[in-house]
Amino acid sequence: xxxxxxxxxxxxxxxxxxxxxxxxxxxxxxxxxxxxxxxxxxxxxxxxxxxxxxxxxxxxxxxxxxxxxxxxxxxxxxxxxxxxxxxxxxxxxxxxxxxxxxxxxxxxxxxxxxxxxxxxxxxxxxxxxxxxxxxxxxxxxxxx
Numbered sequence: 001x002x003x004x005x006x007x008x009x010x011x012x013x014x015x016x017x018x019x020x021x022x023x024x025x026x027x028x029x030x031x032x033x034x035x036x037x038x039x040x041x042x043x044x045x046x047x048x049x050x051x052x053x054x055x056x057x058x059x060x061x062x063x064x065x066x067x068x069x070x071x072x073x074x075x076x077x078x079x080x081x082x083x084x085x086x087x088x089x090x091x092x093x094x095x096x097x098x099x100x101x102x103x104x105x106x107x108x109x110x111x112x113x114x115x116x117x118x119x120x121x122x123x124x125x126x127x128x129x130x131x132x133x134x135x136x137x138x139x140x141x142x143x144x
Contacts, residue, residue, distance in 0.1 A: 014093050014111040015127040030109070030127040037063075037112075039086050039120030046126075053098065053106070053128045070096040070108070085114035085122055098128075103136035 016023035019030065026032060033047045043060035051059055054069050067078050074096040081092040091113045097105040112124030 014091075015109045015125055018093055018095055018109050018111075019107075019127065019129075026127065029131075030129055032125060032127045035112075035124050035126055037082075037114075037122040037124075039114070039116065039122065049128070050126045053108070053126070055098075069098050071099070071105075081112075082122075085112060086120065087116070089114050089116045097133070100132055103134060105133045105135065107133065 013023045015030070015032070016026045019026070021029050031049050031053070033049045035044060035046050035050055037044045038060070041060075042062060044063060044066055046054065046056065046059045046061070046066070051057070054066055056065065063079065063082050067075050070078060074094070078094050078096060081094055084090060085092055091111070093109070093111045095107065095109050097107055100106050107129040109127040110124060112122045114120065114122040
């Protein structure tokens, strides 16, 4: 299972709107990569950049393995979005952060669209911020 490269433009636009950037300039601010999920197996196929950003060695992987690196406070809502997408054809988005190292967080935006017919699948897009947020020292600042 490999990520499809023909994710609809609407996914890119959704991520740009969530992040507050122009869709045409999103590549300047984010590393974007398509992903897919096979609902019959529950496995998610990530490309090499998304694997690296999630600190995973190989794809496909399970949802719990993937979301384990997300902010703890966001995991339940992200899992609920995936569960809903598995139960009916729908579109979803979420935003969270990945803790890169103590006090350093990378914003992550995701959009997906499920099709529950014929075994079911989800196609989507991850957008990982090129900048990290440093919360060390009592004051948040952006890192390059």
